[in-house]
Amino acid sequence: MSKTLEEGARIVSIKGSTVQAKNLSSYRMGEITFVGEERLIGEIIAIEREIATIQVYEPLEGLRINDPIYPTGKSLSAELGPGLLANIFDGIQRPLETIKDITKSAFIERGIQTNALDRNKKWSFVPNPDLKQGEIIRGGDQIGSVKETESIETMIIAPPYIHGHLLEIQDKGEYTVTEPIAVIKKQDNRKEELKLMHEWPVRIARPFLRKMPVQEPLITGQRIIDMFFPITKGGTAAIPGGFGTGKTVLMHQLSKWSNADVVIYIGCGERGNEMTDVLIGFPKLMDPHTKNPLMARTILIANVSNMPVAAREASIYMGITIAEYFRDQGFNVLLTADSTSRWAEALREISGQLEEMPVEEGYPAYLGARLANFYERAGRIIALGSPYREGTINITAAVSPAGGDFSEPVTANTKRFVKTFWGLDPTLANRKHFPSINWFTSYSGYIEVIEEWALESGLEDWGRYRQELFTILQKDNELQHIVELIGSKALPADEQLILLIADIIKTGFLQQSAFHPVDSFCPIEKQMRMMKHILLFYNRANILIKNGCPISLLNSLKSVQILKRMKEDVPNENLMQLNKIEDYIHSEMEELGSKYGYRV
Amino acid sequence: MARITVKGVSEIKGPLIVVEGVSGIQMGEYLVVNLENQPSRKGRVLAIEEEKVIILLYQGTYETERDEIETEFYGRTMQLFVSETMIGRIFNSLGEPLDGLPNIYSDDYRDVNGTPINPTSRIYPKNYIETGISTIDIMNTLVRGQKLPIFTGAGLPNNQLIGQIVRQAKITEQDGSEKFAIVFGAMGLTMDDYIYFQRLFKETGTLNKVIMFSNLASDSAAERLLTPRMALTTAEYLAFDKDYHVLVILSDITNYCQALREISVALETVPSRKGFPGYMYSDLASIYERAGIVEDSEGSITMIVNLTMPNDDITHPIPDLTGYITEGQIILDRSMHNRGIYPPIDVLGSLSRLMKDGIGEGFTRKDHPSLSDQLYASYAEGLDKRSLAEVIGRKELNRRDQVLLSFADKFEEVFVNQGNEHKTIEQSLELGWSLLSQLPETELTKVSEDLIKTFMKSKEENML
Ligand SMILES: Nc1ncnc2c1ncn2[C@@H]1O[C@H](COP(=O)(O)OP(=O)(O)OP(=O)(O)O)[C@@H](O)[C@H]1O
């Protein structure tokens, strides 16, 4: 029986990116509803008596009062299964390529409904040989696997809430994501079919057995990160910086070169062209650790700045849920979000439409709690189910502080929840010193863990080198204050040497061009030996200075130029060339010493 | 869709009116308010709460009478008729002709709010545009399809700079095989500036390629919200349907943002910084992101935006949010201007994010990336030395510092201060190398020995 308008669920007000509705058949927070005849996708975010407020993930133009609302009974969920990798989705997991096929246009039109995962594509499923009929299946147990891309064999796992006896399991073969691959009899004797995919509500963290302390570094190939402010697999880091300071480039670098298994890149309220850049660039690049194409381990979520703000809010949760799904399979996942400030602004906008009381700069009181919630979903865990699996999620997130001021609410709140802080510095960026990570304001909360790891991994000198370089930069910083007042000429020679070495460290070591074919990625071994060479030069020069050698002679040594250029001149595949540099430094020093009768 | 007409309103407040007792009204709907003895006004539905329809009137509410207002709802959103015949014409922010010529008649119309471009349909911009200005071409290369604002201050020669770009820029292939148009969105411009641009277009022979949407300082602020949208709707049609290379010039976005603040205050939205609405980032993005290139079309939209920084403050929300969306910025510097340098481009603060993929071998010249890196690095160091010299005196600098400082001086004198002359990229690159030859080779850490060998001029050939 069709209901009259008065009875049916319908819109009573429309404002910004939200609508209010009444006469809903159920009032459940978080329920996805279709709004209007075009069936725009929305989510219930507030309930007050018979009025439900729905945030809509698409533009509201054209909606009318009394337009119908259709319930779905579902919460905003991610589809999890084969087909995620190498794909690009919007904030509510609609594949952008599919949208393009549907609209046949370059623009994203409204009211497009499509599944996240392709329903027609067949995947080669291999059942888990250890499973026997009648065996108990619990959430997280491996049912089988699908070789999804060159790099990733996706483990097909039972959804977290499952518990029952295995009735049947399909043989090896080709299946779509919705065809049953196993049947389970649950405790209430009801049967449930398991498929290659399952769904999970994005605002709820996926369960795991236990959290574990983090223990090994995420190798990024970026010197200032790996050597100075490292992050662990399972760690969290924030990248705050004003516009143009290099957040996006750095996050692209992390996504390209890190030794994570799976990378999830969320473009949250940023530029369309930057997503295109990734889409075009990644397929041409190779993961330096596995030599597989980069795209084969990458998932993109693009809700760019002019796409609807409510979907921007959702995109962060979509991303982290997909990350958890791969973590639960035992992978190390790197999630990069650019930018969490745009997400916070989306929260602010929606909160304003709900007429909530703002606390600071218009942000709602729960901003901190939401951020905490998000960062809590990172970490290293033991997954549910068998076989035993450990997985990690890294979160690295850009923060775009208003006016470049780090005391604003989003930066300040983020700082409370992340362990590593890569503070970008506009003064460095303006002089094209990239990455513009400021080495005095940044920090890593993982130094001890990584020091331990370094000792076990044959990098005994890591901590010492790091400390020595730091000390030089520290002294340089103090000296710069003096230089600003009296010039460097007035400084004693050993202090002028510090200025020279610090200059080598800054130009030759800390600066790393993302666009240079060689220097974009720097292997750990090269990083270590570059530090070693700089310190070698320093120590030998120091002896010369102590023996009265004028600093001007050292300044004009060819070694200085070589040290500044070795990052680009020494190919990563041929680190032997570093030996030559070492020899060269020795010979130049000795020559200088003997020529001028200094003892070396 | 049938039109609905309602007589009388319940509230009039600032630019807003509230109509009650009407059903079937759409969010964002276009409407016309008819008045007795006055021209009609146009508006848009901003929100609907039960029976209350909240409406923004683009020409304001002044001298309207509550019971006299007759609101005619059109049953659709605001649309613009688009056609190639718009080229060479002048319109107001509502798309009505201001040049005395007839309305545009066309079968083609577009919703002025636009629709986001699917990132999978974008083509990454790569073709540089030679502007003939060294500090732009070499240091902050403009690329076809880029959105680039000019951050300026009151009294700085930003219009002159735009003029020079319009005059000199090679936006299309020089053989005339490509179609080209300029869409100019004047937002809150003074009459003087308006006349400047008109004269510029006339003088550069581009007038017959320009479409102008004009909202002057004396025009309604609410209408100003439409100006860039009209301009971009037209640009999208020409670029993506008709394969034109379109240069969109918006001036001045600061006036636009102030209008946005005015309306948001009237709507009682919670303000964020300096009273500007929290949604200003998204709103500006809905303008700037319309630049670009898309698949299956030969055209492009390149956007140059004038932005006057209030009190020269780059942290002000308008330049700040803009910088977060655009693909770089050109900053004009007051102290350079005061020293008589033109164009007074703050080279270190300026940035072109798309430059990296549009220069070098196969694009400009293979030495371009390293040369520009080196000029940046040495100029930045030179400027440090200048501040040092201000404290301790130039003579007290050591030799190296003195060399760097003279480099910075020379760089500003001949490279930045080029005046109205047009320099080809080639010429600008040569000039860059001449400047570098003033430095000892130990300073040249960003250019390889190979490049030095090929491109560095001997002292005799030096242009300086
Ligand atoms: N590691 C790097 N190597 C070389 N250039 C870099 C590097 N990092 C940043 N840059 C330069 O800085 C520009 C701005 O960087 P990026 O786009 O990452 O800034 P952002 O902080 O993300 O800015 P926004 O907040 O506006 O998005 C780049 O286009 C590039 O020219």
Ligand SMILES: [Mg+2]
């Ligand atoms: Mg960015």
